[in-house]
Amino acid sequence: MPKLLVKSEKGTGRVSHVTPASAGWTYVGFDLHRMKPGEAVSAATGDREVCLVLVTGKGRAKAGTEDFGLLGERMSPFEGKPWSVYVPQGSDWSVTAETGLELAVCSAPGLDGGLAARVIAPDQLGREVRGKGANTRYVTNILPENEPADSLLVVEVITPGGHTSSYPPHKHDRDDLPRESYLEETYYHRLNPPQGFAFQRVYTDDRSLDETMAVEDGDVVLVPKGYHPCAACHGYDLYYLNVMAGPKRTWKFYNAPEHEWLLKA
Template sequence: MNLLVKSAAKGRTLVQLPEGALEYVGFSAYRLSLGESLPVSAGDKELCLVLLSGRIDVQGQAPQGAFQWDNLGDRQSVFEDKSPFAAYLPPGSQAQVSALSEVQIALCAAPGDAAAGLGPRLIRPEQCKRSVRGKGANTRYVCDILPDSEPAHSLLVVEVRTPSGHSSSYPPHKHDTDDLPHQSFLEETYYHQINPPQGFVFQRVYTDDRSIDQAMAVENSDLVVVPKGYHPVSVPYGYESYYLNVMAGPKRVWQFHNDPQHSWLLDL
């Protein structure tokens, strides 16, 4: 399986995870022009809409009732030092996203539980926890959009900005074994953007037995699929990295295991 999904240069769909590529995680990203609309239907999934850039209106219907959120958005690039607007939509929801400017938006999906009774909710920038992870050339900036401390059935969503010349998701770690409290099983996707956009980053996905071992040059708006294994990212000098992570699995807990060959890096 090729773990790199290339983005489309034209059209409404920027990139989309192929159907059946993962059991738990679904992902797509879209570009909308002013006045254009995007219909969204959750079906039996739960969704998290992440407004990457631009301004939108959202209106729709969920089993719990109608919802409408107007004039959302205050960043024009994911590289601005701002948290995003996002929205959680439970199973059975339908919505219409209307673009009030040029827009980029991500649609994150995972198995839902209609019986849980979770309603649709707007996630405002001030609700997103921001933190700094790592040190030195391993420093990166994290924004939790839908962490395991907030209500959902399966979905975990986070975005990360990594400066020029830095590493990220590093030392290499994995979360592909159901062995709590030591490690949880979570599939993952990485949606990448690069600044300036003609740049690239490197990402490797590998397992201990090397049954998976792919090293990829990832360009702007590409998607990397992580069914299992370690998945570090390296950012070349002169370019800044952004990625949006979507994780889901049988248990909604993020507990990872560092590659023992590289865990010594944590002592530096």
């Protein structure tokens, strides 16, 4: 199995690169571009759909025949909600940085759903609070299953320092609807302040997979299967951008039975 922890490269350019081939799976792809003002990134989606997330900074975006102009406003992923662009399969897209820009390119198979490219603005995004006490975290749904897409599910989460997240441990690695859906997943992590670290464990019931990783600012964690809780250390808030996709576009998870009592505590 490929390494689950993908370290970010230094400097600018494409600093993170995950493909189905490199991850050893079928659906999810993830790239992170760190760009200077005036730099541009472009690509063709081919047989995949894409969600472009402006994690930080401002840029001018085009997709297909649409020129969406200048997008973006936040300069930190810990401030406000993101601007994003959905791009269907069979399209070209480009983003030119107006300021320093961190651009996430989330991808999954397209299904020829006849969808159009569109901007996903911050005022369209729902934000919810999950958990309580030291398990409280703040969730922004960028591309949830009730919004049009073929395969992609995209969400970002902020976990305050000293809190846990994706917890109690849950998994979604069986195509067993309506009880559980099969979804591959990536976590793109950021820390505030950036010199901090957090922890993420990925494990299965039989422990044939059981890895605990110290994640630093810019790291990506692959979740091919199993439970995948996170813990943010005291003094350092944790942000992560999740990309999920599988054979059916629905998020139905299964809680680890031995920890489910926490939901009633």
